[in-house]
Each structure stands twice: as structure tokens, then as C-alpha cells.
Amino acid sequence: MSKPRTNGHPRGSQAAGRMHQSNADCACDMHAGRKAAGVDPEIKAANRHRLRRIEGQIRGLQKMVEDDRYCADIITQIASVQEALRGVARNLMRNHLHHCATKALRSGKKREAQAMYDELLELIYAHLR
Secondary structure (H helix, E strand, O other): OOOOOEOOEOOOOOOOOOOOOOOOOOHHHHOOOOOOOOOOHHHHHHHHHHHHHHHHHHHHHHHHHHOOOOHHHHHHHHHHHHHHHHHHHHHHHHHHHHHHHHHHHOOOOHHHHHHHHHHHHHHHHHHOO
16 A cells, blocks of 8 residues: 655654554564564674764764754764764665665565565655765
């Protein structure tokens, strides 16, 4: 079942920054608590390492604000954190495509495959801005 579109976006005029949980019946849903169908250990380790580094960057940003540092320097550091988070998202997308999406698309179940296509399109629309 497709969702109505407005402005070329599957979620219409909803706030662009809001988090959205897909209602897709993907292969990930087969597991309790919406767990991934599979997780590559290398990707997981890289993400954990990156997130720990990002956590440190956030603490540094808090200190910069507390210390009334120059606004342009803070903005530059925020951009760095955002890029690091995009790197984590790319890794997660890679894993999602490799495991969850592949499982749903190869399942032979038309509804499951269509739900996965819809979910992937939503992810792309939401994160390609």
C-alpha cells in the first residue's frame, strides 16, 4: 500500500527533522524488538569506535559553549560531528542493505519486498538533504 505524496516526498509536509519509524514489514521485524537480520562485526566495531569519538567531540562542544568560544569555531566543530554521524549512518545503511533488505527482497513474499522498497525510499528521501 503506497502512501500519498505531496511535494515529491513520501511523508508529505511532516517536519523534515522528525524521526520516523517505518511501518514496513521488513526482515528485521521478524526478530523481537526490531533487531537487524544480521550485523557485520567489522561495521559494528567501526560504528562503536566512531560513536565513542563523536561522544568526545560533543563533550568538547559543550566545553566550547561554556567557555564562550568563538561562534565560527563552534560551528566548524558541529559540522565535523555531523559528518561523523553521517559516516555512521552510511555504515548502518550498508549493513541494512546487505542483511535486512537482501533478506526481504529475496524472501519471495511480494508484500515484504514492497515494504522494504518503501522503507529504503523513505530512508533515502529523509537522509539525502
